[in-house]
Amino acid sequence: MKLFIQTILYSIFCLTCLTSCSNKGVFIPNGQPLESIDFAARIGQTPDSDPYEVKNVFLDANLLYISVQYDGSCSGKDVVEMIGNEVLSDAMVPVRQVKLAIRSNDATCKEFRNRTFIINIRELTGIKERDFETDLQIYGWRQTVRYVFVP
Numbered sequence: 001m002k003l004f005i006q007t008i009l010y011s012i013f014c015l016t017c018l019t020s021c022s023n024k025g026v027f028i029p030n031g032q033p034l035e036s037i038d039f040a041a042r043i044g045q046t047p048d049s050d051p052y053e054v055k056n057v058f059l060d061a062n063l064l065y066i067s068v069q070y071d072g073s074c075s076g077k078d079v080v081e082m083i084g085n086e087v088l089s090d091a092m093v094p095v096r097q098v099k100l101a102i103r104s105n106d107a108t109c110k111e112f113r114n115r116t117f118i119i120n121i122r123e124l125t126g127i128k129e130r131d132f133e134t135d136l137q138i139y140g141w142r143q144t145v146r147y148v149f150v151p
Helices: 002-020
Strands: 052-060 063-073 079-088 095-103 110-120 133-138 145-148
Touching: 052 095, 052 145, 063 095, 079 110
Parallel strands: 095 133
Antiparallel strands: 052 063, 063 110, 079 095, 133 145
16 A cells, blocks of 8 residues: 555656746747847947946846946937956956947937946857856946856
């Protein structure tokens, strides 16, 4: 009897595991992805920027989420880019200085904006190799961000 109960419990456990691992679809009402990348970071000379304040930074794989407050143009067609310094520090984990540059297209009309940009930062790694670590010093942010490259 004891063996019979153990067999039934084991069977129920296996069925539960098998059915819980099936693919479940995510409902997206308009058929679009939930988030889209705003732009890709690049390496180069840092251009001038209008003032802004970095409120939060979050890293998820190769995407950097950076929340900022700034005075943007009323049209909303501001030029925003993230540029990394060409030079990497010579440390155990290389450090790259990075700056977000925001330039308003319309100086006559400004409005206060809170915005989170989603940036592909693959170009900011030291070496494009799986799990290669690079520390990013983001201008306006209080601490370095450890970026681990994902191919």
